Amino acid sequence: MTDTDTRASLAAIAVDALTIEEAQAELERLAGEIAEHDRRYHGEDAPTISDADYDALRRRNNEIEARYPELVRADSPSANVGAAPLETFSKIEHRVPMLSLDNAFTDEDVRDFVGRVRRFLKFDPLMGALAVTAEPKIDGLSLSLRYEKGQLIYAATRGDGTTGENVTANARTISDIPHTLKGDVPEVVEIRGEVYMAHADFQALNQRMEANGGKVFANPRNAAAGSLRQLNSEITASRPLKFFAYAWGDMSKLPSETQMGMVEQMAVWGFQINPLMKRCETVEDLLAVYHGIEEDRATLGYDIDGVVYKVDRLDLQQRLGFVSRSPRWAIAHKFPAEKAYTILNDIEIQVGRTGALTPVAKLEPVTVGGVVVSNATLHNEDYIKGIGQDGEPIRGGKDLRIGDTVQIQRAGDVIPQIVDVDLDKRKEGAVAFDFPTACPACGSHAVREENPKTGRLDAVRRCTGALICPAQATERLKHFVSRNAFDIEGFGDKQVDAFYADDLVKTAADIFTLEERDKQSLTKLRNREGWGAVSAKNLFEAINAKRNIDLHRLIFGLGIRHVGEGNAKLLARAYGSWQAFYEAMVKAHDKDGEAWEDLNAIDGIGHIVADAVTEFFAEEHNREQLDALLAQITPKQVEKIDASGSPVAGKTVVFTGSLERMTRDEAKAMAERLGAKVSGSVSKKTDLLVAGPGAGSKLKKAEELQIEVITEDGWFELVGA
Incomplete structure (x- = not known):
């Protein structure tokens, strides 16, 4: 190991x-x-x-x-605490260390915190309330500002808590940081707070960075930190940074005896303080502030990741002191890492490559798990209504209306989704969302098809204008050039949209004739905005590199409904070549013949996939587009496994019943390694049935067709394993 x-x-x-x-x-x-x-x-x-x-x-x-x-x-x-300061900045030693806070993650953790404080102080309930302040925990970069005789002397980052980086020149460019303090000011004043960037400013900055070819920031915290720690203060000055004051370090005289009073005094001196800070006297009051701020988080206009609680009386803070890297008198109550409340600003309908009308929640941007989230999936119209076809509430469905306060969840790489709605905050007059019955892209009817087997309507509404719908056309092209299909470097969503809008690429075949048409055009690609001679040359080379394509990539790239990457590989492996696949799909359309039986016999391919593939090839306009595409590309034949000497090479094998020495997937993989073709059903083309205990209809049919049947042990003996 x-x-x-x-x-x-x-x-x-x-x-x-x-x-x-x-x-x-x-x-x-x-x-x-x-x-x-x-x-x-x-x-x-x-x-x-x-x-x-x-x-x-x-x-x-x-x-x-x-x-x-x-x-x-x-x-x-x-x-x-933190990390050592970078060598690129001079160092400043903090007169009073900048420590961090312990964390609370549940309401019970907060009760434990207050209980610990009371026990440490031997604070008898009869002595009265233990006042604690609560304020939003700003998600930015900690900064310490030292003033002497009211004048800003230096600014330093937290660094490792003992020594920080000298960012004085950059801090002076932030409008929220006064160069001279107002009013009656002690000889020495060291103010601490957080440098941050508002959501609107962050979005505008990223748009400018992207337009200029720069790297965009993942979230406002990174943008604020990166902007403050620029070696060129002119860059910092161009960035919209803000500052909230909430603490202090070295002070020649304290103007107040309480945390609340000290922060209020900072406002008098000219600092921005958080208006949501409150003084509470019970745990229930603290938790009410926390949950209220949590729900209003998206409306603040800046990122927070929790609420900070601090014992209000400074003499009690002094008695409580510190433990390790954090004070006993304060704690940060963090928000759930992958959840946040925000506002549902709108519901947008997007049309996919199969004509599906997919509702997308347009959210007030909020940072969740380090990523700014502004969109979330809404699945389908029943999910939005919260009621199914039978009139009963559906699992996970919500009665969602524009303007609602909603809780979103983002876990790992999962697309954000709405998990709750606060009906108490619903605005008066909010109306139920009216899901469109016409395609927003082309105006064609959008219908919910009836499943002939269940008699129920499909959950998804689909556009019926496949041939005239521009949304379906562009989405199909985006799928065609995507990573798991043709994977054409430099041919992404933006290029598809631009080329389609300008009538340069309307079909997949057009991609491969683009270079030849460009040579004859008066408007060269290299002269278009955002392009040049090198980028155009690179694109044409990337396209040409995909003229010889793996069969499964071609099948997947066609965008046939229900044919994902896995099914595309199954089909490619089963037929081996494009010609064999194409001819078989055309023959199988009548759903009553050998080609249809062979298609359904492929292990992993069921009736739904078989129906979708044969319907695709039955359409004349699809075949015409395929012929045009195949005139430009050459699909590779699937390499056959070298199974020389294998007793089952070239044979069609079916496994049925309970296998005791291996799983069904292991059995399938073993047979394919040995050159066999594994089928999911028994037909006259089956050569061998491996039957375990509990074998039923497949065994009976094999016996009727006089197909060789062996046990699992017989299989291992046959293949010599």
Whole structure:
């Protein structure tokens, strides 16, 4: 086992099951991994994991240290904050360390926090309320500003908590940061807060960056951090940065005895403070603030990732003190990592390559899991209504209306979806969404087909104007050039839309005649906006490189309904060549003959796929487009497996019943390696049936057709395995 395997196996062991040796090794792994993530987040503004995953690493480290305190390392993440400052900036040592906060993830965690504070202080309930402030946790870059006699002396990032980077010149370009403080100001004032970027400014910046060929930012936090830490302050000045003040460091005199009073004084001095900050006297009040801010998150106009609670009285903060890297008197209540509330601004209907009308939620942008989310899937019209064809509520469906406050969920690479709607916040007069019955792209009727087997309407409404619908045409072309189909480099969605709009590419065949037509055209591709001689040459070369294409890529690229990448490979493997496939599909259209039986006998291809493929080839206009395409390209024949000497090479084998020595997938893979063709049904073309216990109709039919039948043991004996 390699070191990597060992580390991975340790990571899977629960903390309470780790031996002392395993715990020591795990702490070493965590220290290194967390340090690397700190460097990427604080040092490069380029995190590679989500906040939730990072928090999980720190929690595991803390839990192991609590169980084995004698193993706490000198470089323990529990004693470190942030990352070392970059060498490109001069360093500034913080007079008072800039520490981070412990996290709470549930309401119960917050109750535990307040309980711990009370127990530490021996705060008798009879003494009255324990006041705690609550304020949004801004998702930006921490900054410390030092003023002497009211004048800004320097600005420093958090760095590693002890030493930060000198970004004074850049900080002076931010309008929210005063150069001179107002009013009665102590001799020394060190204000701490967060540099951030508003959502609208972030979107405008990314649009400018993209237009100028620059790299866009993943989220406002990265944009703010990258902008503040520019070596050229003129670049920082061009970026729309903002600053919220909420804490302090070195102070020659404190103007207030409470957290709330100190922050209010910052506003008097000229700083922006968060208007949502509140002083609470019960845990229930704190949680009410948290959940209220959570639901209003998308309306704030800037990113937050939780709510911070701080004991209000400064004398109590001093008594509570610090533990390791964080204060006992404060905690950050984080929002669920992959969920957020936002506003449903609109419902847009998109038309796919198969004519499906797909509703898409247009959301007020909100950052979830480190990604700005502005769209979410709505599946179909029943999902929006929340009611199925039978009038009963459907699973997961919501009564969604434009203007609703909704909760979205994004997990991993899954497309964001709406998981809840707050009906208490629904605006008066909000009307149910009227799903269109006409295609928004071409005006043709959009219908829900009836399933002949179930008698129920299809959940998806489809455009009936396949031949005249521009949306279907462009989506089919985008599918044709996509990664798992022809994968033509430099021929993406934008190029498809532009070429289609300008009548350069209307069909797949047009792609392969583009270069020849360009030579004869007065308007050369290289002279078009966004193109040049090199980019045009590269595109033509990329197109020509795909004239010889794998058969399964061609079949997948045709965009036949129900034929995904897996089914395309099954069909290619079964027929071996384009000519054999084409002729068989045309013959199988009558659904009553040898070609139809062979198609349905392919293991993994059922009646639905068989119907879709044969219907596609039955259309004359489809065959005409295929002929035009095949005049430009040459599909490769599927390479046959070298199974010389195999007793089942070239034979058609069917497996049925319960297999005890291997799974059905293993059996199929073994047979194909040996040169056999595996079928899902028995026909007169079947050469061998391998029957396990419980074999039924397939066994009976094989016996009727006098096909050789062997057991699973007989199979292994036959192939010599």
